Amino acid sequence: MTQPVIRVSGIRKTYGPVVAVDDVSFEVRRGEIFGLVGPNGAGKTTTMECLEGLRSPERGAISVLGLDPFRAGTALKVRIGVQLQEAQLQKRLKVGEALRFWASIYPKTVDPEALLEQLGLREKRNAWFMTLSGGQKQRLFIALALINDPEVVFLDELTTGLDPQARRAIWELVRGIRERGKTVVLTTHLMEEAERLCDRVAILEHGRVIDVDTPRGLVARHCPERVVEVTTADPSARERFLTLPGVEAVDSDGSSLSIRGANANLVADVIQCISRHGIVVTDFHSTVPSLEDVFLRLTGHSMRD
Amino acid sequence: MKGLWQLTWLEIKIFAREPLGLFGTVGVPVLVFLVLGRFLRATANPASPEEAFLQDGLPVLAAIMMTTSAVVSLVTIIAIYREGGILKRLRATPLHPVTILTAHVLVKLLFTALTLGLLLAVGRRYYAPDTAMEFAAFAGALLFSTAGVLSLGFLIASMVPTARFAQPLAAVIFYPMIALSGLFFPSAVLPPSAREVVRVLPMTYVVSLLQGVWRGEALSSHLWDMAIIVLFGATFTALASRFFRWE
Numbered sequence: 001m002t003q004p005v006i007r008v009s010g011i012r013k014t015y016g017p018v019v020a021v022d023d024v025s026f027e028v029r030r031g032e033i034f035g036l037v038g039p040n041g042a043g044k045t046t047t048m049e050c051l052e053g054l055r056s057p058e059r060g061a062i063s064v065l066g067l068d069p070f071r072a073g074t075a076l077k078v079r080i081g082v083q084l085q086e087a088q089l090q091k092r093l094k095v096g097e098a099l100r101f102w103a104s105i106y107p108k109t110v111d112p113e114a115l116l117e118q119l120g121l122r123e124k125r126n127a128w129f130m131t132l133s134g135g136q137k138q139r140l141f142i143a144l145a146l147i148n149d150p151e152v153v154f155l156d157e158l159t160t161g162l163d164p165q166a167r168r169a170i171w172e173l174v175r176g177i178r179e180r181g182k183t184v185v186l187t188t189h190l191m192e193e194a195e196r197l198c199d200r201v202a203i204l205e206h207g208r209v210i211d212v213d214t215p216r217g218l219v220a221r222h223c224p225e226r227v228v229e230v231t232t233a234d235p236s237a238r239e240r241f242l243t244l245p246g247v248e249a250v251d252s253d254g255s256s257l258s259i260r261g262a263n264a265n266l267v268a269d270v271i272q273c274i275s276r277h278g279i280v281v282t283d284f285h286s287t288v289p290s291l292e293d294v295f296l297r298l299t300g301h302s303m304r305d
Numbered sequence: 306m307k308g309l310w311q312l313t314w315l316e317i318k319i320f321a322r323e324p325l326g327l328f329g330t331v332g333v334p335v336l337v338f339l340v341l342g343r344f345l346r347a348t349a350n351p352a353s354p355e356e357a358f359l360q361d362g363l364p365v366l367a368a369i370m371m372t373t374s375a376v377v378s379l380v381t382i383i384a385i386y387r388e389g390g391i392l393k394r395l396r397a398t399p400l401h402p403v404t405i406l407t408a409h410v411l412v413k414l415l416f417t418a419l420t421l422g423l424l425l426a427v428g429r430r431y432y433a434p435d436t437a438m439e440f441a442a443f444a445g446a447l448l449f450s451t452a453g454v455l456s457l458g459f460l461i462a463s464m465v466p467t468a469r470f471a472q473p474l475a476a477v478i479f480y481p482m483i484a485l486s487g488l489f490f491p492s493a494v495l496p497p498s499a500r501e502v503v504r505v506l507p508m509t510y511v512v513s514l515l516q517g518v519w520r521g522e523a524l525s526s527h528l529w530d531m532a533i534i535v536l537f538g539a540t541f542t543a544l545a546s547r548f549f550r551w552e
Contacts, residue, residue: 052397074399082397088389092322093315101315105308105400128322 005030005152005183006051011060013046020046021057022207028152033174033184035198037191037291039303043207044187045085048156051185052082065151078106081145083138085156085187089129095140096125099147106148115143119173135166142173153177155186159193171197191291191303203295210298215291222297223289226266228259230274231283240277244269256283308400312408320412330374331420338367338424342431362488364432365515368443369483371420372451372511375413376458377475382409383462384471393552402551410455417451418444446518446527450511453534456541457507463548479508486512507537 006028013021021043028034036044049055050062053069053076062069067076089098099112116122119139124132132140138158145153155174159167174197177184188194194201195215202212211218225248230237233255241250246263259270267286274281296302321327345359383406386392395405421444461478465471485492485499486508492500503509514530524531 054393054397077397077399082394084390084394084397086390087394088391089394090316090319090386090391092319097315097318101308101311102398104311105398 003030004028005065006034006185007061007063008047008051009061011047011050011057011062013043013050013055013057019207021050023060024204024207024209025060026202026209026212028183028185029200030183031178031181032199033178033186033197035194035201036185036187036204037189037194037198037201038204038295039189042189042204044189044204045156046207047204048154048185048187052080052154053077078108078148079151081148081150081153081182083141083145083153083155083158085160087141089140091128091130093129094126095121095129095132098129098140099125099143102144102147108149109147110149112143112147115146118176119143133166134162135169138162138166138170139173142170142177146177150182152183152185155184157187157189159188159190167193189303191295195291201291203291203298205295205299211294218291218294219289222294224262224264225260225289226263227287228267228270229256229283229285229287230259230270230279230281231256232279232281234279236277237279240273240279241270244273306401306404306407309404309408309411312400312404313411316408316412317415320416326378330371330378330416331423333374334367334370334420335424335427337370338363338428338431341366342428346431359431361516361519364519365488365512367424367428368421368447368450368515369486369488369508369512371417371447372454373479373483375417375451376454376461376479377472379409379413379455379458380462380465380475381468381471383459384465384468387462387550387552388468390552396551406459410452413455414448414451418448421447442524443515443518446514446524449531450514450534453538454507454511456538456545459545459549460541463545463550482506482508485509488512488516507534510534510537 004027008027009025011021011024012019024043024047026034036047038044046055050057051064051069053064053072056070064072064076065079069076096112096116099116103109103112113122116125119142121136121139121143124136129137129140142155142158145155158174159170162170171193174184174186186198188197198215200212200214201218203210203218211222213221230241238250238252238257241247241257241259244259244261244263244266246266246269247259247261249260251258251260259266263269273279292303320330341363342359345355345363348355350356383392392405396402425440457478458475461475462471465474485495485503485506487503492503492509495503510530510533514527514534517527517530518524
């Protein structure tokens, strides 16, 4: 296993009586996209800002690229790229000016023009920040986070407020960052985003890490069951499905049967059973559990509650 | 201080792109000077109080307006930058926090100097051509005072909860201070308790310094005023650096 670039052990951060982060620990490996996921107020941004050196945890230790973020100051800031949640720039700052200025304050930079090109902002280089769309603003913030050719990039709620199309475009850009060998740490409250983008995720709730693994690993561990829904008028179908291996229950709702079981081959088994017994099926639907279901299983409530 | 000049230049350009802000900062003091100068000149005879105000008061009033607008604008900008997360974003760069704030001071001083230059150039008719003062000394005194008072701006900026309160709060603090500064009436007419208050307001010393220099007095005869402005500046800076909030 590669050496972790970030090591967080037992950090705690409070704001007055509110405990934002409580005993959070995890490691991030070089070259992966690591996600901090959880509902709003789970402590994702506070954790992130501790990693970026903007806040100092009251307890615990953080090492980013071997440095203590809060104390390292510039020594670390020149090696990381940061995109903050809901950040703005000066309304009348031009895109090109922002990039050139950012380039002027770092010792080592990539070519700002090339970066504008890659992020599809070339024709916007003379546009004021206030005239950009949400997606363009986020692309500019990604550009600013990449200007110093950082080793680790932090992206906080990168796609919040974007439409699905802009969101997909941003996902592609983030995958591109990983392709360049950089490590990405991102926060999101969108389970779909975490599932599609992240190599590994830490699920946070109430300031604590509930579990850390690959999205697939989390699903396999916490939601191993599969659900197959079959619509049929055949009265014998329910009994037949119940005999399949691993099936725990078959709930019926009129002519619709919902077959649940912790069997990875459940779908194939159900199809085989249907054809073997000549069951006439008018609808067929199978559901694979998602991170959303993992969260529900782990916390007892859905992300949107 | 790496990045200071780049950031200052950037903020100058950004400020110049806002027509209303630019007009308020540069245009209003110059216009007030021209309009009031014209009225006073039309009615005044050489011995009247209007003429005295035209000679001493009006230029200083315009200068105080420049200083005040610099502070109000600074407070507003800092509040907006904080609310929009711009300060926080800049802090996540290798820029030193002091660099970020110093750039704003430099922008304000530059526009103050620009306004003064414009005012002296276009308002020539409304001050005595044989005015004894040296332009350089007056400009120096004005920039010195503005820098001192801007420190109070940072302190106010640390206190305003949101950008919406920036302008009203700055006005509430500054307008009474100007009214009592001795610019419009001598503090001797005030009751003794009010005189004590006037003594602890920084604007009193700013007005005394500017008025003296405009009359042609040497800067060296106002060392006391200048020392007090430095003291206020140092105190406000110390307090602001303690209470300043970046987000």
